[in-house]
Structure formats: structure tokens, C-alpha cells
Amino acid sequence: MIQEFTVTQTCIEQASAAQAANALHDFIQQHAGLMLLTGAGISTDSGIPDYRDQKGQWKRNPPVQHQDFMKDEYTRQRFWARSLIGWPVMRNARPNEAHHAIADLERKNVCQQLVTQNVDGLHNKAGSDRVIDLHGRSDQVVCMDCGQSYSRDWVCDQLATLNPEFARLTASVAPDGDADLERDDFHHFRLTGCQQCGGLLKPDVVFFGDTVPRDRVDAAFQALDNADGLFVIGSSLMVFSGYRFCRKAYELGKPIVLLNQGVTRADELATLKLDASCSDTLSELMSLLR
Ligand SMILES: [Zn+2]
Structure with a gap:
């Protein structure tokens, strides 16, 4: 009150x-x-990039929802594939x-x-x-099963090694800066699990809906x-x-x-x-x- x-x-x-x-x-x-x-x-x-305009409305497609990420493998494949492109922009940003x-x-x-x-x-x-x-912090990744944490760089390196065709794509798309990449073959993207327990890895970030x-x-x-x-x-x-x-x-x-x-x-x-x-x-x- x-x-x-x-x-x-x-x-x-x-x-x-x-x-x-x-x-x-x-x-x-x-x-x-x-x-x-x-x-x-x-x-x-x-x-x-900011998510909202000056009236507080969504400027872009709303970001990934926590429940979708946890429940749906295709959502995770799409997320991590796009992350190979979007993460370097975030990592290299300067204050x-x-x-x-x-x-x-x-x-x-x-x-x-x-x-x-x-x-x-x-x-x-x-x-x-x-x-x-x-x-949370986008440069950290956490195992949702055992809590083990990893650096985002390490996880992205693993994913680039597992998915050379997507990593090559990164090189051709990155100069545009944005990672609003739409493809229909994200289901070919190979995910990596926790080194300790094989559990599901997620950026240590509070997603929308969490x-x-x-x-x-x-x-x-x-x-x-x-x-x-x-x-x-x-x-x-x-x-x-x-x-x-x-x-x-x-x-x-x-x-x-x-x-x-x-x-x-x-x-x-x-x-x-x-x-x-x-x-x-x-x-x-x-x-x-x-
Ligand atoms: Zn684990």
C-alpha cells in the first residue's frame, strides 16, 4: 500500500x-x-541495442522467454546460433x-x-x-542442473568448433552488427552441455519471464x-x-x-x-x- x-x-x-x-x-x-x-x-x-522506443513500446522482436529456452531445444539452438554473431558485438563494446x-x-x-x-x-x-x-551478466554462462559456471567466451568457442558452418557465417554477417538472423536450419546447430554433468547451459542472465x-x-x-x-x-x-x-x-x-x-x-x-x-x-x- x-x-x-x-x-x-x-x-x-x-x-x-x-x-x-x-x-x-x-x-x-x-x-x-x-x-x-x-x-x-x-x-x-x-x-x-535498446529493446524499447521512447514510448516504452517494443522496437524489435521481443527477446527469448525463459520458459521457451528451458523447454524447447529449437529455441536454444536458435539462441546459441545467433549468439555466435551477437556475442562478439557485446563482448567488444566499450563503456x-x-x-x-x-x-x-x-x-x-x-x-x-x-x-x-x-x-x-x-x-x-x-x-x-x-x-x-x-x-545477471551476459559474459557468464551457468549450468541449470548443477550450477557450474563458465565464461561466455569459452562456451562460444566450443560452439564455433562444433558448428564450423555457423562460425563461418559469423564472419560474413558480423560487420552488419546486428544478429537478427533468420534461417530455417537452426535444427542442424549442435549444442554443448555442462562439462561436469551434461546439463543445460544458459547465459547467467535473467531472461524475460524469469x-x-x-x-x-x-x-x-x-x-x-x-x-x-x-x-x-x-x-x-x-x-x-x-x-x-x-x-x-x-x-x-x-x-x-x-x-x-x-x-x-x-x-x-x-x-x-x-x-x-x-x-x-x-x-x-x-x-x-x-
Ligand atoms: Zn552441470
Whole structure:
């Protein structure tokens, strides 16, 4: 049950980076020690595609569902075949200005705890240490039977060796960047199992239709409890796993600031909503904080 209290709402629509950075700077002066929550919008500048448009609708075919992956071998064959093409793009992605600014906010103690919905590991690459990877990490693979973990690189190498015809295809398709590959012969794709028990391997990522492990959610709620406010960057918050932290912050009477291009599900709960570019705004903010 959300308690009723009045929030003083400010919404800057279509803000310039300078306007948004100034408003953020004022906010940070009043509320240091924030929990940051990031989403796909901060990684698009690193070449990692976003799933949703500015209205929060699907841009692309919806991603693989957990139950389909677990139950259907053809879904797994298709997933891993496409992964041979898509994974190198993800692995080679570099952090952008937004990730570097967020790492800086941690060093300045503005960011007490970072919680990310992204699975790309770019916050770690940028130097953030206090990160909760809410939805897991795409560079890790886990056995769904015994829990043994593997690196995604190792699994993809195994699959490339088992499927040279698909690995060759990788070379011809990769320059396009995207892995929206449709073929009708994925059933020829040979899968690899766990080395320990032969079990089913899955990226250590919370797929759509699955739930976030309880210990990660609890750690994030604990961090929110200790924080002076919540700062959401680059997420439309359409998925409940992220949205719930806005609900909780609102219940606790903690201020919420949203920086996102386009609508978010939590616009009504925000103290400050900034509709502006994440990387440009954060870069401007860092020069104000220097
Ligand atoms: Zn196993």
C-alpha cells in the first residue's frame, strides 16, 4: 500500500543537456548518497541495442522467454546460433561517457550503490565497484542442473568448433552488427552441455519471464533504505524488477529523479523528471561537479 504524501514535482521535457545538468546539480547538492538505477538507455551509445522506443513500446522482436529456452531445444539452438554473431558485438563494446561519469559519481560518494538492469558489464569496465547486476551478466554462462559456471567466451568457442558452418557465417554477417538472423536450419546447430554433468547451459542472465534472485533484490532494497534518494538513468522502467524500487522509494518518502529520453512508468512518482540525453547530461554534470 503506497502511503499518500505530496511530492513537489518538476518535469523538464525535451531538456537540453545543460538545463538537465543544472537541475541535477541542484538536486545532488540537496541529496547526496544516492542509489543509482541504470537501464538500457545508457548503453545504446556503446552500440548495444535498446529493446524499447521512447514510448516504452517494443522496437524489435521481443527477446527469448525463459520458459521457451528451458523447454524447447529449437529455441536454444536458435539462441546459441545467433549468439555466435551477437556475442562478439557485446563482448567488444566499450563503456561510454555515461558509464565513466557514473564511476566518477561513485568516487565522489554521490553514488552510494549502483543497481543496473543491464547485463553488459560496462559499469565494471568503466571502473564502478559497488554494482548489483540485477539481471545477471551476459559474459557468464551457468549450468541449470548443477550450477557450474563458465565464461561466455569459452562456451562460444566450443560452439564455433562444433558448428564450423555457423562460425563461418559469423564472419560474413558480423560487420552488419546486428544478429537478427533468420534461417530455417537452426535444427542442424549442435549444442554443448555442462562439462561436469551434461546439463543445460544458459547465459547467467535473467531472461524475460524469469524472476530476479531474491538475494539481489534484498541487497538492492537494503541499499535503497540506506540512501538519501533514488536516481534512475536510461530506463523506461517498464519491467517490474526495476519499477519496484521507485515504488519503494516513494513509500519511504525518498526523492526520485529520472533521467531518460521519453516516458517512464514512474513519471508520476518522480520528484524531478528530466527528458534529456543521458551521456550528454552526465558529462555536463561532471564539469559542474569539478
Ligand atoms: Zn552441470
